Amino acid sequence: MKIAYRIITPIIAVGAIVMGLLLKLFYFVIGGASDEITSIVNLAQQFGVKTNYEYSAYEIIKMLMGADLSGAEEGAESFMAIAEPILPHVIAFVVFFVLALLMFLAVGIVSAVTCNRKAVIGMSAGGLLLCFIGIVIARVAFDKIIGGEINLSDIVGMFSDSAWVQILATVVTVSKATLSTGFYAVFGMYILTIIWSILANMLIKTPITIERKHRRRKPLPRPSAVFHR
DSSP, X not given: OHHHHHHHHHHHHHHHHHHHHHSEEEEEEEXXXXXXXXXXXXXXXXXXXOSEEEEEHHHHHHHHHSHHHHTOHHHHHHHHHHHGGGHHHHHHHHHHHHHHHHHHHHHHHHHHHTOOHHXXXXXXXXXXXXXXXXXXXXXXXXXXXXXXXXXXXXXXXXXXXXXXXXXXXXXXXXXXXXXXXXXXXXXXXXXXXXXXXXXXXXXXXXXXXXXXXXXXXXXXXXXXXXXXX
């Protein structure tokens, strides 16, 4: 069982990191605040323009490192200006999300090298705490986006060459903003790691406990039998 634990737990950790990077991290829906703008959105949908957007951490990294922003100081300044109302929250969320992924990396290394189940459970609980903090920070930022302090559709327009999207970016607002599957996959994998570690700990200790009970139940020799030898 110890060998199985040292193999399965690192696989869970690596899988969580991969899912956190590749699965969709944010989900946004853009729409109109009035009937006229809603009609524009519906018209754009008929021409195949999306009004809901999902981004993974990998896609966001690619966009931020792409030619649109990295090679153009004006584009980077525009992006920072748009995101300024929620920039502290974005930075804080990124820090806690990266820490949560790094914690999973530590979980994988510890479980593979030492098979220390108590340490894995403790680190997984710490990872869950990091995820909880990330959820709180993200909700504050999303409330500001939906409240109109930042128009995320402008940022969507910066990353798209579609003329329809550029038009929508000037008139629509964000009607929904949430964390998506990538983040909650990491959250769920931490819970899975804790449950798996507890079960593995019980299964590893059970044979030893049974053996000790059998030893205790072994009857002691009678004193008379000892003296008659």
